Amino acid sequence: MLEWQDSKLGAKVPIFKQKRLASLNDPILEAQRWVQNHHVQKGENLIVFSFGGGFHIEELIKLTKNVIIIEFNRSIPIKTDCDVFQTHTEVSQLMDMIDVSKYRILEFKPAMQFFREDYALAKWNFLARTSSGFKKQMRFINNELAKDFMNLDLVESTSLPSGQKLLSIKDIKEKISKLEKIDKDLLIFNALGELVK
Amino acid sequence: MKYLAISLLRLGDILMLAPVITRWKQVHPDAKIHLLIYGQFKFVKDLMPMVDFWHFIDRNKLQSDLLNPEVNTLKPYNDLKVMLSEIDKENYEQIINFTHNSFSTYICSYLNANNKWGMHLNEHGNIKYGNHWFKYINEYTTSSDEGQFHLIDLFLKGISLQPTVKLSSLPENLPNLHYDNLIQKPNEDYICVQTCSSDIKKMYNSDSWVNALQLFHFFSPKIKIVLLAAANEEEFVAKIKDKLQEKGIETILACCDLKNVLYLLESAKLLVTLDTSIKHLAIGLELPILEIATGSSHIQHTGSYNSNSLIVNAQVDCFPCGHSSQCSQRSFLCQNIDASVLATSALHLMNKDWISLKHIANEYEDLYEFHRTIRLADNIWYKVNLSADKMEQNLLNILRMSSWKYILDSHLNDDKKSFYKELEILKQVFNRNELFGEVETEKLLQLIETNHLGNELKSQEYIRRLNASTSDTISDDWSEVIDGWLSKVENEAKVDAYRSQLKRIAESNSNKIVKLQAAKDILTNLNEMFRLERKISESLRMEMMG
Numbered sequence: 001m002l003e004w005q006d007s008k009l010g011a012k013v014p015i016f017k018q019k020r021l022a023s024l025n026d027p028i029l030e031a032q033r034w035v036q037n038h039h040v041q042k043g044e045n046l047i048v049f050s051f052g053g054g055f056h057i058e059e060l061i062k063l064t065k066n067v068i069i070i071e072f073n074r075s076i077p078i079k080t081d082c083d084v085f086q087t088h089t090e091v092s093q094l095m096d097m098i099d100v101s102k103y104r105i106l107e108f109k110p111a112m113q114f115f116r117e118d119y120a121l122a123k124w125n126f127l128a129r130t131s132s133g134f135k136k137q138m139r140f141i142n143n144e145l146a147k148d149f150m151n152l153d154l155v156e157s158t159s160l161p162s163g164q165k166l167l168s169i170k171d172i173k174e175k176i177s178k179l180e181k182i183d184k185d186l187l188i189f190n191a192l193g194e195l196v197k
Numbered sequence: 198m199k200y201l202a203i204s205l206l207r208l209g210d211i212l213m214l215a216p217v218i219t220r221w222k223q224v225h226p227d228a229k230i231h232l233l234i235y236g237q238f239k240f241v242k243d244l245m246p247m248v249d250f251w252h253f254i255d256r257n258k259l260q261s262d263l264l265n266p267e268v269n270t271l272k273p274y275n276d277l278k279v280m281l282s283e284i285d286k287e288n289y290e291q292i293i294n295f296t297h298n299s300f301s302t303y304i305c306s307y308l309n310a311n312n313k314w315g316m317h318l319n320e321h322g323n324i325k326y327g328n329h330w331f332k333y334i335n336e337y338t339t340s341s342d343e344g345q346f347h348l349i350d351l352f353l354k355g356i357s358l359q360p361t362v363k364l365s366s367l368p369e370n371l372p373n374l375h376y377d378n379l380i381q382k383p384n385e386d387y388i389c390v391q392t393c394s395s396d397i398k399k400m401y402n403s404d405s406w407v408n409a410l411q412l413f414h415f416f417s418p419k420i421k422i423v424l425l426a427a428a429n430e431e432e433f434v435a436k437i438k439d440k441l442q443e444k445g446i447e448t449i450l451a452c453c454d455l456k457n458v459l460y461l462l463e464s465a466k467l468l469v470t471l472d473t474s475i476k477h478l479a480i481g482l483e484l485p486i487l488e489i490a491t492g493s494s495h496i497q498h499t500g501s502y503n504s505n506s507l508i509v510n511a512q513v514d515c516f517p518c519g520h521s522s523q524c525s526q527r528s529f530l531c532q533n534i535d536a537s538v539l540a541t542s543a544l545h546l547m548n549k550d551w552i553s554l555k556h557i558a559n560e561y562e563d564l565y566e567f568h569r570t571i572r573l574a575d576n577i578w579y580k581v582n583l584s585a586d587k588m589e590q591n592l593l594n595i596l597r598m599s600s601w602k603y604i605l606d607s608h609l610n611d612d613k614k615s616f617y618k619e620l621e622i623l624k625q626v627f628n629r630n631e632l633f634g635e636v637e638t639e640k641l642l643q644l645i646e647t648n649h650l651g652n653e654l655k656s657q658e659y660i661r662r663l664n665a666s667t668s669d670t671i672s673d674d675w676s677e678v679i680d681g682w683l684s685k686v687e688n689e690a691k692v693d694a695y696r697s698q699l700k701r702i703a704e705s706n707s708n709k710i711v712k713l714q715a716a717k718d719i720l721t722n723l724n725e726m727f728r729l730e731r732k733i734s735e736s737l738r739m740e741m742m743g
Contacts, residue, residue, distance in 0.1 A: 101269050128270040137271055182322045184307055188277055191303035195256065195273075196263045 002075040013053050014076060021076070021111040022053035030110075031055035038106055040064065045103040047126060049119050051078050052111025060106075068094065068103070070122055072115035091122050095133065099140035100126045142185045199229045201289040201308070203315070205254065205301040208238050209499065211245075212477035214295060216502065217352045218247045220361055231287065233304075243456050244478070246368045252284050254304070285309050292317075293327075295352055297335045314355060329605045330355040337694045338498055345594045346601070347578040348498045354605065360576040362504075368456070387421035387449075388413075388547065389461055391470035392437055393430040398492025398524055398531075399472050403433065405536045407440045412540035414446045417547075420466065422448040425458055425475065467547040469539075476501050485546050489539065491531045493520040500580055501570055507546045507554060508568040508580060509534060534565060542567070551631075558583035571632060574622040577602075581632050588634050589641055595626050596645065600729045616733070623737050642738040649731040652686055656724040663717045671713065676703035679716070695723050 003015040007024050014021045023030035034056050040046065044064050051057060051071040057080055060067050069084045070091060078084050085094050094100070105126055112119055125133030138146035202218065204211045211234050218230055229249045234241070236253035259277060262268045285308055294305040294315030302324075305317040314327030316335055326332040334351050346354075353360050392406050410422055422441075426434035431452045438450050451461060455478060462468060462479050469487045470476045472494035476486055479501075486506035490496045495517050500508050510516060516531040518524065538561060545553040551569065558567035566587075568580035577598065581591050599619040606615050627638050659679055666675070676699055683696045702715045 101271050101275075124266070127266070127268065129266060134270060137269075141271065141274070182306070182318060182320050185274075185278075187303045187307045187318070188274055188281070191300050191307070192259065192263060192273055192277065194298070194300040194303070195260050 011053075011055070016073065016075065016114060019113055021050075021113075022055055023110070027053055027055045028059075031059045034108065035059040035063070040106075047100065047103045047105050049105065049107045049123070050111035051076055051080070051084070052108055054078070054080060056108050057082065068098075070119070072118040072122075073111075088118070088121070091125065092132075092136075095125065095136045099137065101128065101137050101140070142183070145183050145185050148183075198225070198227070198290050199231070199287065201231050201233060201252075201284065201287070201292045201310070203233045203292065203294045203296055203301050203305055205233065205235060205256075205296045205304065206298060207474075208241065209474040209477050210296065211238055211241050212474050212480075213349050213499070213502075214352070215245050215247065215477075216349055216480055217295075217356070217358075218245070219363075220353060220358050221356060222247055223361070223363075224358055231289070233284065240454065244368055244459065250287075252280075254280055281307055293356060294331075295355075297331075328355060328357075333601065333605055336698070345497050345579070345598050347500065347502055349502050350577050354602075360572075360578070362572060362576055368459075385421055386419065386466050387423050387464075388467040388469060388543070389423045389425055389451075389458075389465045391425045391468070391473050391475045393426060393433050394471045394473050396492060398518065398529060399494060400529070401471060401489055401491065401532055401534070403437055403440075405532075405534070405539075406437050407444075408536035409539040409543075410437070410441060410448070411444055411446060412537055413543055414441075416540065416544045420547075422446070423461060423465070424448050424450050425461070426450060426452045427454075428452060467543060469543055472496075472499070479503070485549070487539070487543050487546050489534065491516070491529065491534075492524075493518050493522075496568065496580060500568070500578075502578055504570055504572050505549070505551075506570045507542060508570065509539065509542060510566050510568075512564055512566055535561075538565065555583050555585075559585055562586060569632070573598075574625040575602075575618070585634060588636050591633060592626065592636060592641065593645065596623065596730055596733065597726075599623055599733060600726055603729065603733070604726075616736075619733060620737055620740065623733070624740065627737075627741070638741060639738055642734045645734045646731050646738075648686075649727040649734070653724055653727045653731070655682060656720050656727065660717055660720050660724065663713050663720070666713060667710075671709060676700070676716065679720070692723065695719055 001017060004012045005015050005020070005024065007013050007022075007027050009026050009028070011027050013024055013027055040060060040063050042063055043066065045066045046060065046064060047068045047070060048057065048060065049070050050073075051069050057067065057069065061082065067082045069078070069080065069082050071078060071084060071086055074086055083094075085091050103126070105123060107119070107123075121130070124130045125136075128134040128137045135146065135149050138149050202214065204214055211232075214232070218232070221228060221230060230247070231250040231252060232245075232248045233252040233254065235257075236255040237257055239251075239253060242248070242251055254277070259273045262273045262276070263270065281304065289308070289310045291312040291314070292305055292308055292310040294301050294313070294317060297316045302316045302318065305313060305315060306319075312327065313325070315331045317325055317327075319325050326335065330351060334348070334355065338346070338348070338351065350360050390406075390410065392401070392403070394400050413420075414422065424434045424438055431450070434450060434452075438448050441448050451457070453461075455474075458475060459478055462482055462484055465484060467485055467487065468476065468479050469489070471489050471491065476488055479486055480503055482503075484503070486501040486503065488494075488496075488501045488506065488508040490500070490508050490510040494500075494510070496508050496510065500506075511531045511534050513526075513530045515525050538557065542554060542557060545551075545557070554567060554569070558565075561567075562584040567583040569583055570578065570580050573579055573595065579591075579595060579598070599622060603615055603619050626633065627636070659682070663671075663675070672678075679699060680696055683692050683699070686692055698719050699716060702712050702719070705712065707715070
């Protein structure tokens with residue numbers, strides 16, 4: 001399914017199901033422009049969606065070594081020193097290890113034409129816009145509160161969960177009234193819930 | 198001492214704090230008062246120089262981030278936490294929450310201070326108010342028509358200050374960008390008109406505005422008309438200006454910020470306005486205001502706070518409606534106020550002709566209400582309904598206010614002293630014939646006492662019945678029975694707040710025993726109110742009889 005084709009300037013570009021995963025003209029220039037457009041800072045923490053031909057990754061690591069790659073297309077051979085995660089289980093494990101809220105998510109769209117739903121779900125998890133993503137990230141913010149959140153039925157739907165749905169926190173309000181001592185972070189969540197009513 | 202005041206609602210609510218903070222500083226010149234508001238109202242800083250320092254919460258950014266799928270849901274959490282931590286670095290000794298909504302309650306609860314007034318949660322998550330007046334604001338003014346007090350007076354009482362006639366200190370060096378020509382011509386008198394509101398329920402039809410202003414111009418052709426407009430209101434107001442121009446009437450369209458509006462108001466002869474923040478801006482000026490109250494304008498709480506202004510509203514059952522509720526009618530019935538009535542009212546108000554205004558109030562008493570704003574002897578604000586038929590209701594309302602003041606203040610003062618102070622205020626009210634007309638005082642007071650005695654006995658009977666009941670023996674319709682009785686006494690003494698409290702309890706998930714105890718507490722409070730009013734009335738009558 002995966003084929004390779006020479007770009008006009010000679011670099012090999014992966015082709016998956018007849019679709020190129022990087023520019024066939026000049027994939028390196030494309031990668032440089034992509035990095036430039038994202039205004040990446042030196043040493044910045046990044047999660048990059050899709051490896052593609054890897055040209056953009058090579059450009060990125062000139063600026064920062066803190067790059068994590070998410071690539072759901074397992075047909076693509078990945079040669080890089082960066083950490084790569086390829087399944088939802090692995091992505092979930094990643095979220096247990098690091099506070100992803102401290103990372104910026106970059107999407108290399110030319111290589112994201114396949115597995116779109118997988119990328120979308122991973123992104124929502126990373127952005128704490130799913131119940132599970134939200135709960136996992138809570139552990140890095142307030143571990144005690146995160147334990148309480150584990151049992152809360154946060155409102156979620158099959159469409160993209162927004163802050164509004166997530167923070168429709170009737171459960172949290174009920175919780176606040178049952179606490180022996182109020183957790184101040186819970187007050188902030190309640191306040192935010194009021195803003196999206 | 199360093200204080201943080203919280204006002205997290207609308208622009209008008211922030212402006213209502215101007216006289217409160219001014220008074221605060223008069224009494225406590227060393228107090229450092231910081232104010233926390235939403236960032237979208239940052240521009241109000243220039244209008245309130247009495248505030249020592251400002252904090253802002255960027256509500257719009259938090260909201261858009263919460264709803265933006267490209268932003269981490271926890272980012273607004275982190276941002277808000279950082280904002281609040283910055284505020285906490287000030288080490289406030291006292292925080293006062295002047296906004297009784299859930300958001301401000303959580304914010305007030307999060308912040309640290311030795312003392313907190315206004316709605317907040319204690320460390321166990323229980324709602325606290327810090328003092329009786331703030332409890333009153335929450336329980337009797339936010340969801341019912343019970344309270345007759347203006348919010349500014351309630352805020353002042355809440356921070357243990359007595360209202361004063363000197364209201365707000367204006368910022369120095371008001372700018373004038375465009376209107377010097379108008380103001381510097383000594384013979385060119387003008388009125389300012391605010392025709393637009395951000396709330397569609399609080400509007401008044403543009404054709405009616407044209408008709409009213411055309412008539413006003415006919416009566417007073419030499420008075421110039423200045424149409425005020427914020428940038429987003431310019432199109433609406435320009436149409437009114439164009440229509441008036443077609444009729445040969447020249448007006449001035451002043452599209453400007455609040456500081457310029459204030460500059461214009463300083464020399465105006467009259468302000469005609471809807472329920473907008475402009476009227477709160479005019480509080481500190483010697484300027485009569487004609488306020489057209491429609492939609493959710495709760496005039497007793499937020500009406501024009503100066504003396505001798507006029508508030509007009511249509512007599513419709515649904516007025517005032519809730520702030521967030523949609524209009525329940527096919528068309529906005531409360532906005533049907535005849536243009537000629539407004540034009541003549543504006544004219545008489547500008548000429549301070551209250552006798553003519555009383556005549557208008559009597560002539561149209563079936564359609565509209567006309568209220569004159571006054572100060573009672575202790576500077577508490579009140580709106581007198583000018584219709585002759587409402588004089589008794591006015592006096593009953595003021596009696597009710599006295600009872601509340603006595604109850605809420607009595608923990609601070611010597612009981613007898615505050616009781617006689619209220620008697621003195623009421624005596625002066627009864628003596629102000631120019632306002633209240635020739636009411637047969639003794640007869641009215643006797644009627645109050647008889648009715649209240651009946652209500653006391655009835656409430657005691659219900660308390661006895663609730664006392665004797667258990668969760669097994671109490672009938673399911675107990676709350677309906679009490680509600681049925683309360684609905685009958687409503688015309689004689691406003692008991693809406695007690696009814697809504699009972700309803701809330703009846704509908705709550707608490708068990709029957711808890712509900713019974715809560716109902717007993719409410720009835721006991723009501724009974725105490727009847728008893729106190731009867732006692733005040735009796736003492737007043739005895740004193741007046743000599």
